[in-house]
């Protein structure tokens with residue numbers, strides 16, 4: 001099965017040529033498993049996360065369908081719809097379609113929120129062979145009668161579990177209600193919680209089920225380590241690591257957006273080329289930061305879990321968990337950024353006393369023991385020897401610490417009576 005080649009699929013010459021240009025040697029397991037069924041127009045439920053090559057798995061057969069049917073799409077209509085949870089993911093899917101569809105004349109329209117709706121309305125005026133959208137903006141466009149879904153023949157719901165986490169499930173149901181009954185439906189999800197299983201049952205007809213690479217498989221490919229360090233020294237440890245030449249293209253994860261901003265400030269002060277992305281940043285700022293990391297004009301991207309979901313940047317050398325996530329699944333997603341489509345990567349977690357509980361939980365999930373790296377100047381024996389708290393206690397303690405930091409910060413603002421900036425430049429509380 002793994003010996004299958006792209007040329008074994010009955011793709012038209014434009015698609016074969018586009019694949020050749022990408023330099024992919026052979027299809028990934030999800031592609032091998034899904035493409036033949038999708039070419040037969042079957043419904044499919046795929047359990048796969050980003051990094052497995054799932055976008056090409058659905059994009060290539062869809063392009064084939066569009067090219068061979070040669071239907072023109074009337075104004076304000078779409079022949080196929082791809083729903084995806086985040087703008088970044090929408091942009092990445094778009095890039096994939098541009099790559100694989102370069103020889104084919106297909107009209108692709110991108111519709112996501114956080115940017116002006118006008119250009120999207122104009123694009124839809126010409127009809128979309130492929131409409132890639134986030135749920136909120138699509139509903140907006142539908143309410144304004146700028147698009148109708150009555151001609152959609154292929155519907156792809158991407159990252160369904162993330163949609164659920166982000167509270168999009170009702171929006172999705174509203175959108176599905178507007179689709180024609182007769183259509184091909186494809187659902188991809190990294191995990192299959194009950195709600196997604198039941199949604200799948202209600203929208204898919206006799207689906208083929210394809211499972212690849214459960215999260216633990218990604219984890220196995222990443223060289224992981226834990227560095228015990230007190231929170232007050234995390235910034236010094238980070239600076240220390242980033243001075244090493246092998247830390248070329250790094251993503252640093254923080255639990256909160258404030259945390260992301262704080263790390264970003266410290267790095268900027270230390271002349272480390274970095275940018276932060278999180279929910280409060282404008283869409284353009286987020287995309288710019290991603291481009292800068294891709295092009296190498298910044299060394300470090302600091303991100304929260306939500307902002308980083310679906311980021312697809314090749315050759316990430318290191319993922320650093322500045323804060324250990326308290327949800328094991330987020331850990332798996334984070335470290336997955338450094339092991340894309342078969343490549344290995346390095347992930348390091350900075351761990352203070354409270355976070356030992358989360359590491360324990362993560363180890364259970366990934367079924368691996370994470371190595372402890374003591375060979376750094378900020379290794380804390382106190383943290384290493386501390387007892388592991390229960391997860392509940394650890395969360396409460398972290399919450400309390402964060403509250404104390406905020407109170408201290410407020411007090412400082414009062415004392416210095418100035419702007420946030422004034423406080424920061426004079427005496428910023430340490431994390």
Ligand code: AMP
Nearest residue numbers: 024026027028050051052053054055341
């Ligand atoms: P995805 O899971 O769709 O987010 O894809 C992850 C990455 O894998 C993207 O950078 C793709 O360009 C890349 N990719 C997709 N298919 C292949 C393949 N057959 N061989 C090598 N890389 C691939």
